[in-house]
Amino acid sequence: MKALIRTAAALAAASLLAGCQVLNAPPQVDVAEPTTAMPVAQPAPAVNNGAIFQSAQYRPLFEDHRARLVGDTLTVQIVEKVSASQKSTSSIDKSGELSGGVTALPLVKSNSFGRASVAGTSSNTFSGKGSTENTNNFSGTITATVTGVLPNGHLLIAGEKQIGVNHNVDVLRFSGQVDPRAIQPGNTVPSAQIANVRIEHRGRGAQAEAQGIGWLARFFLNVLPI
Template sequence: MNNERIQQIARAAGFVTVLLVAIMLAGCVNTPPTAVHQPMTARPPLKTDYVLNSGAIFQPSGGARPLFEDRRARYVGDTLVINISERTQAAKKSASTADRTQDIEMGVPTIVGLPGKSLQGATVAANSANAFSGKGASSADNNFTGTITVTVIEVLPNGNLLVSGEKQVAINQGNEFIRFSGIVNSTQISGANTVQSTQVADARIEYRANGYIDEAQVMGWLARFFLTFMPL
């Protein structure tokens, strides 16, 4: 084997090694996908270099706040505290029964002048029974409480606020992601700049995590392959 061939094999092996290392590193720092409204945060618009002064307390600039205005969120980039208090309970129970019974009895009377006298006096009886019983029950109980601060990412034409935010908590060798987004009616924001999650429309709440503990609970791709394509 010549030196050029050996160098080609070495380069190929090095490329495969780098690729495997990149895949392993990507698997260590991967971020769980999300279904909340994007983006997670938004910066306020840049202020102009100069502001037209009308000579009064009122300022026509969109970024100005009135003198006696509270600090409730109302502009893009403002923050809002969401008190997450979600509790859902659901239960379903069903039962059905069906019974069917059928009896048939037939007798041969006296036969006169007709063939088949051998069947005279014979009796035939048949009965059938069919029963069905089915029961089913399901229940769910979910509880999610916490607090997260989100950012106004868009102000809708009717004054409602589209908010979105994320909180990341690193614990040992895993990260936990708490995400929230939804549409807030500005009139429901309290004086402390807070709102209950039950008052948020189109709310999307997520609690996800990554790390070796969560990876251990996920079926591998090879097992999913055999589970999908093998009928047994």
């Protein structure tokens, strides 16, 4: 009987330790396996014209390397600054005054109207002010891969960067549409010259969880009237 109790106690302790490890498990970095092939767009069928020059794979010989084909890479300099402000002021001031009295009537003595008077005043004042301000500043660098080429020559790019340190993982994702004429020497392009930009910068781990609201507090925030 004692052996059975000891075995049950050992199993309970092992389960408790495993539960603590699960609750404090470090987030994993999504590392791409070396054997996993990157999906690439199917190239256009080559014309069997017997020529050495092929426009689909043409790269100028005397030119700095620039991304132009699916699978090429280019460096994006993320410089995003957005600032907006709005202010409004309104005021209303209205006042009025009314007075009247009776001094005499036929067949009535004049001294009988000593208190026969009426007066009234009204006043309405309103004042309101409002202001809104929003500032966003984001800077960084990421190398993206060309995932597609549009008929007009514009490049569709996408890139992702994940950095894991201890119990925290920093994830940066970027995608957009690049005009090849905006690519600068060194195969770089500023994000301000990229269309349809999508930037995501999030964290996974203890720091990200500390900035969130617990599910119970979120429930009460949703049901409370104030």
